[in-house]
Amino acid sequence: SRRTAVVTGASSGIGAATARRLAASGYRVVLAARRADRVEELATELVEEGRDAVAYALDVTDRAAVDAFAASLDRCDVLVNNAGGALGADRVEAADPADWRRMYEVNVLGVLHLTQALLPALRASGDGTIVVLSSTAGLATYEGGGGYVAAKHGAHVIAETLRLELCGEPVRVIEIAPGMVKTEEFAKKRFGGDEEKAAAVYAGVAEPLTAQDIADTVDWAVTRPSHVNIDLLVVRPRAQASNY
Ligand code: NJP
Structure with a gap:
């Protein structure tokens, strides 16, 4: 059967663009996200374009559901841990612990679950790749970043640790850390629907990245020859300061 790439959070933004890009590169793509209608629609569209794609309704924070998902696959060569996001942009003293818990669950435990x-299927592939979509927020910090920064630092550390633990095995680990990406939903969720607040933050960067920019980066990194490990790629808009 064809080399298979699982993309979590494939219902919008970076995940959807990455699934589309990997499908164009010849992978069978498995699109996983909670919004079943969205992933089904995209999978159907890809199949109509002659690609190989299937959809799966999945909440990455639900361990039993993730195990059932894994059991349903007949192979997995690439895992793109993209599901994630930010909730709230308050200073630490004002942050809502419930938001922090949810961010930890999706951005950290989601990666752990998948x-x-x-891993058994990635090992069996003989040439497996795990991608972790972290963030520039996972490498430094900024005021108001709080729980999101903490969670993405967690994702970053998982990638670093896994790479050490899997060294010598046929599974490589690639971390992609984007700066500001203009996706339809990320900022809305982050600022609780307050579009004015979101616009004010985004106004600081003249031309943010597009989901396509990150999809192309993921595709390039996973299609390097199997003896090459791209450890970490930081991709930011030119107009975004590089100190975070
Ligand atoms: O955001 P968005 P992006 N189980 O909101 C899914 C990181 N990043 O594409 O479940 C399964 O369009 C959700 O699907 P659904 C960011 O942290 C972004 O910008 O149907 N899936 C949706 O498809 C994240 O890790 C920026 O609601 C779950 C997807 O996640 C990744 O890039 C900058 C889920 C989120 O798509 C994609 O973000 C940066 C769950 N429990 C890093 N919860 C940026 N945009 O500026 C959520 O440095 N999803």
């Missing part, structure tokens, strides 16, 4: 469930 990685543990799919």
